Amino acid sequence: MLTRAQLQENNGTIDCDLLVEAHGVVTESMTSGSTGYPVKFRTTALTSTLWNAVNIREQLWSDREFDKSSASIRWHSDAIGLLPKGLEFENWGLPISAFHKTGRGYFLNSSTDICTQITWLQKLQPSYLMTHPSNLRALMAQLRSDGTTLHGVLEVRTVAESISDELRVDVAEQLNAKLVDVYSSEELGYMAIQCPVQNQYHVQSENLLLEVLREDSSSCALNKPGRIVVTSLLNYAAPLIRYEIxxxxxxxxxxxxxxxxxxxxxxxGRVRNMLRHPDVSARWPNFGFRKFMLVAPLRQFQIVQHTLDKIELKIVVDEKLTDGQEEAVREILRDNLGHPFAVNLSYHSQLPRSANGKFEDFISMLPNK
Ligand SMILES: [Zn+2]
Known part of the structure; x- marks a missing residue:
């Protein structure tokens, strides 16, 4: 079994140098994944092609009408797609635009506050919307409290966090639209996509082996919950074997x-609460953890909003940070959260999951609006 903590400690040493030339260029990226452990990973051009193939399969299974418009409200590592306009594109982008003529595409950075997101969506009236589950939950709550809706949405697609049945019901009742969820990770790409007819997922087994294991690492029986462990079959740049995601x-x-x-x-898997600024506007928090890693190697991190102006950054590190590093990390967090919050740094030996098994990388102690 390869845990995220082990992958983090072994950065570089599990990478395979004997690459097949035909697998193409190797790219290195970093992710904090679903447990707040930042890890570096490598992929090849072949891996990207396979991920693109699953992307197309997902579009076809969902029976999308490609001539309609599509909007995405998502996190981005750079400050792009900000207001007043966000970004506008001729088409939905690759890979689908290589195969089909599509309608227009729109992008808005998820650091935008929820009320402004609603104004943006009501103006554009996209047929398809893609966003993070926590952002979608906040959109639904705001629409309900405003007594309004979004017209013309056929389907909402969610990525990067766990969803609940309640969220599916909310989308069906409030938007008269279908929710389609995708199970993916940055280091393994698309792992499972939603079945065309049922609210369950199909493992993309051409590309990976997905196992569900008990605590003693034996296989769980069907319909019994356990740890998801994934083996990537074709990424030779960084062979992830029985990787505990x-x-x-x-x-x-x-x-x-x-x-x-x-x-x-x-x-x-991962869930994330919404951040509130002192003017109480809600937004999806972006941490800038890649920048943290340039200042100090964090083993794990978690962020807690205690009050409208106080944030706690919980970290697990091998060595205590210097005063200069601490201040640099605080500054990065303030910058990414978009407000000069008072940031308290605290040290921990580990950061556990909540009782329901999900890891919350951003916890809000504020009452729900
Ligand atoms: Zn099915």
Whole structure:
């Protein structure tokens, strides 16, 4: 078993130097994944091509109408897609635009406050919306409290965090739209995509092996929850073998739709609360953890908003940071959260999951609005 902590400690040493030339260029990236452990990982051009293939499969399974417009409200590592306009594109972008003529595409950075996101969406009236579950939950709550809705949305696609059945119901009731969830990670790409007819997922087994294991590492029976462990079959640049991604899930028997890819019934992974600024506007928090890593190697981190102006940054490190490093980390966090919060830094030996098994990388102690 390869845990995220082990991958972090072994950065570089698990990478394979004997690369197949035909697999193309190697790219290095970094992710904090679903447990707040920042890890570096490498992929090849072949891996990206396979991920693109699953992306197209997901579009086809969802039966999207490509001539409609599509908007995305997502995190981005650079400060792009900010207001007043966000970004506008001729089409939905690659890979789908290489195969189909599509309608226009729009992008807004998820650091935008929720009320402004609603104004932006109501003006553009996209047929498709892609966003993070926590951002979607906040959008639904705001629309409900405003007594308004978004017209013309056919489908909402969610990525990067766990969703709940309640969120599916909210989207169906408030937007009269379908919610389609995608299970992916930066280091493994698309792991499972939603079944065309049921609210469950099909493992993309051409590209990876997904196991669900008990605490003693034996396989769970079907319909029993356990740790999700993934083996990437074709990424030779960094062979991830029985990699413990940090999420929990449940495999189930065959799908009535007839797809023979294994069925993943539930996924319990990362959740994120919304950040509130002192003017109480809510937004999806962006931490800038890649910049933290340039200042000091963090083993794990978690952020807690205690009050409208006080933030705690909990960290796990091998050595205590110097005063200069501490201040630099605080400054990066303030900059990324978009407000000069009072930031208290605290040291921990580990940062556990919440009782429901999900790791919350941003916890808000403020009452829900
Ligand atoms: Zn199915």
């Amino acid at each position: 940090g999420d929990y899930g449940e495999l189930a028997g065959p799908c009535s739709y007839g797809r023979d890819l294994p069925v993943l019934k539930t996924i319990n």
